[in-house]
Amino acid sequence: MLIKNLSLFLLIVFISDVALAQKMSIGRADKRQQEIFEQDKPKPQVLLLGIFHFAGEQVDANTTPANLSLDMLSAGRQQQIKNLTKKLAAFKPTKIAIEVSPNLQQYYDSLYHEYCAGKPLTGKYFKPADETIQLGFRLAKMLQLEKLYAVNAQAFRFKLSKADSILTFEKYKDQADSSFTYWDKAYDAEKSHQDSLAFFLPLNKYLEYLNSPPKQAKSIGRWLVTTKRGTNAEPIGADGFITRYFNRNVRIYSNVQRIVTSKNDRILVIYGATHMYMLKQLFAASPEFELKDIMTYLK
Template sequence: MRLVYLLVAFLLTHSTLAQTTPFRKQIDALFKQASPKPQVLLLGTFHFAGEQVDANTTPADLRVNILSPTRQAQVEEVINQIARFKPTKIAIEASPNSKNYIDSVYSAYRKGKFQGDKLVRVDDELYQIGFKLAERLGHSELFPIDAQPFRIRFSPADSLTMFTKYERQSDTTFIYWDKQYTTYSKLQDSLKYQSTVGDYLRFLNEEDTQARSIGRWLITTKKGTNREPIGADQFISRYYNRNLRIYSNIQRLVTSPSDRILVLYGNTHLYILKHLLKASPEFDLADTLGYLK
């Protein structure tokens, strides 16, 4: 009897598939383009300049000296790997308002007259990878695409105005995971210090690593109540909103279907940017780990 049931189920399944296959093919055809799509390579990085520029400051004894001969050789290896993508544009983590400044210092760099300043340090990833790769490829400019989250005046009914109301809300799981992520950050610092630049970039660009970077924010989204979901609203209005704005800046960079855009960005942004680019019908997403081999 069981054999008969399985046979009937098999026949019904295959009959259904036969009926739906033409529709699925038509649906797939809607999103296929005969012409090529712009390609994007997302390279998540750490802050080469000792991670002193944001909240993820690295202890002094674990800061990577990116200017040492050993590290410079490792950076050169990474540049060789990424150059194989043959980007036509390099997008960087800097404000579009700084475009004229970036253009001027990059022009000076190409002439051998720029050795870094307070805004573009010689030991940061923009200089070490962005400038060096752009010069090698003969690019005349780089493209700042950073964005900040929107800031508007919300109505008194909006939960974002109630942040302080839930600032001290008790949450044992948050306390637990906050400790886990604090330990994780320390382990990352040690791993970065012990690894080559290439090995650590491979670690940063792995799916699990990028998922964990957003996981630290997701433990805060239950803050508030069903009626006043301050945690979720804060995540949407700041973290997700900022990355969606960055993505829209990538969209506006496209001037040709043959564009190949390298996005050089702090790794904590990459999970959402990758999610958006994968879902977009406008782009093909390159395999970052494949280029870092």
């Protein structure tokens, strides 16, 4: 009996030693990985702010009920924007990236210089309530930055040749699947819920909601429902996701990569909230950047 108990004890000790050795080995492996990717050295920091379009129906298709339409130029909303600007200033960004096409970089450079000089702003693309003006320009001027960086991108899906499967989408556009209708209704209901939150919540609280991980994860769900369109031979839904949503966000990420000029850069990216789930994954995975938590600057 004594021998049996001693054997059991030794087995338990052996298992504990193995577990401890494995734990130590994993710990050393993690440390070595950190050394390989130089995680102890300064890297450009990125702060991602998921936003909604302040100008509303002037930017996107207007689906918001009139009684929930936001006036971001009202005195109350202007004070909320000023408060948010002060919170974001604590990040001390050296660069601000905005959802504007690089083709319009010179136009926005000129617009920003006029803004800093206190001149009246005009132009085809100027919208007084736009978040680029109200938040981006305001913050950049406060920090005395020379410019803002246009990093928007469009997907390449419509530039593919006729031989590419994406152009067979029409063949499957009416493909029967009850889940498409079911989830469309769910996302329409969520849109109505968002309209109410945007109208009744203070700006920083609504942005906390838009930037929460569960909300951001759900933001790509409408796309993922449609990835099963087509067939195994012609997976048009998956192609559509890759060549439209995924491709566009990788292009946006690459545009941010190209504005880096120093390891000490602190880049604030102000972009539509529906892009943030994918952008966050890209910046978190990249060995070139240190991704910061936006919630620190919203609460």
